[in-house]
Amino acid sequence: MVASAVTQDAFVEFDRVQKSYDGETLVVKDLNLSMARGEFLTMLGPSGSGKTTCLMMLAGFETATHGEIRLEGREINNIPPHKRDIGMVFQNYALFPHMTVSENLSFPLEVRKMGKSEREEKVKRALDMVQMGEFGDRRPAQLSGGQQQRIALSRALVFDPTLVLMDEPLGALDKQLREHMQYEIKHLHENLGITVVYVTHDQSEALTMSDRVAVFNDGKIQQLAPPDQLYERPDNSFVAQFIGENNKLTGKVLNRAGDAVLVELPDGKTCEALAVNCGEPGSETLISIRPERVDVTEAAGPNTAQAKVLELIYLGDHIRCRMNVHGNDAFIVKVPNSAGHKHLIVGEDTMVTWATEDARALNPL
CATH class of the missing domain: 3.40.50.300 (P-loop containing nucleotide triphosphate hydrolases)
Structure with missing residues (x-):
């Protein structure tokens, strides 16, 4: 629109x-x-x-x-x-x-x-x-x-x-x-x-x-x-980057199935995303993921990735974690400061995951 x-x-x-x-x-x-x-x-x-x-x-x-x-x-x-x-x-x-x-x-x-x-x-x-x-x-x-x-x-x-x-x-x-x-x-x-x-x-x-x-x-x-x-x-x-904080992963469209698209990332791994504004297989795309939609968890899923904790910033109601995910050192995860959430340490390896519908495949910048 x-x-x-x-x-x-x-x-x-x-x-x-x-x-x-x-x-x-x-x-x-x-x-x-x-x-x-x-x-x-x-x-x-x-x-x-x-x-x-x-x-x-x-x-x-x-x-x-x-x-x-x-x-x-x-x-x-x-x-x-x-x-x-x-x-x-x-x-x-x-x-x-x-x-x-x-x-x-x-x-x-x-x-x-x-x-x-x-x-x-x-x-x-x-x-x-x-x-x-x-x-x-x-x-x-x-x-x-x-x-x-x-x-x-x-x-x-x-x-x-x-x-x-x-x-x-x-x-x-x-x-x-x-x-x-x-x-x-x-x-x-x-x-x-x-x-x-x-x-x-x-x-x-x-x-x-x-x-x-x-x-x-x-x-x-x-x-x-x-x-x-x-x-x-x-x-x-443009809207994804301008409104709020946003993680972006660049990649190439592998295939589309209905509203979903499978994207190959630069590290050779894949990510399943919602096809919003992307081209046909073989075309470049940018995947947008909001930091609060990412969970630190060991649970497996279509979008589970290895992550290394690079920086932790305490912001009261949440911890802002900068991680390396799929080769991106600027990947941000907002972890609620509440009971039941994993205590993270700078330098440690962990796993992160997000839902397919929270990853939006958009036009490349």
Whole structure:
């Protein structure tokens, strides 16, 4: 699956959208994407993958070279940003330093010619929404980074927009505060029923917050799916490597039987895997296996392999073990830190195994 088809009742639609800055190189390539009202969709990908360009085209700060962008069924390609009824939250907050918090929130309401009493009521409600009701008289410089981001968020919500766009909004915050704000934004989304398009390069952020995630690379959506499906069932090697930690074994397809494929590995051994995105016998493939799907055990099976323990890292709830498996020194196994699991020692030989359905045969990188 590359992207969902454009549908009649979609809230936001990208229909065959392309973007080029120089007239030659396409930054966004033939994008078709639909999202429903009230959905939280994250555009995830490395720098230069096209995700921020898509957000800027939706906001109206960039113009599509080709194709249509629609909001509630209405084409918005030529509508200026301030008439699109879209709230924006940026990484750098973009607050006016010479205005108080209340004045910052009141500004988009003044632009919309709203009366004073209505403005005051909406500003109070928006500040209370992010637990900042007592900070209305302060200026941005008197607030911490987390407080400024809350104000930027409330300013984006104050005029009840039909859509809220967020461009790396938590990138400037420290890890603990960033994680806290992830849950706050997700709860606001759920409580208010707002539609959110969120851009990030942080995969854990995308998995935590989203209803669906569009994984971008090279100007295209590689996979569009709910977080659990992206992680458990990646469509190709890029998604498997970009989302979460992943073990990869390269090899050659020997034969296929139904949904399973037998792959010959560089050390001459074989591995049975789920045929997801691989070619016919004789073609190269990459097998993707999640570290938590591998068991340290002496039990025999189609995918039992000898392993040498190279490194152990204690991480509280689990031990991260780096092993040599089928000649791969970077093979990771996550062993739960609980009773009943084998105590491993660096340098020792052991056995590991995994189920056929947990090994996905994908396209070679």
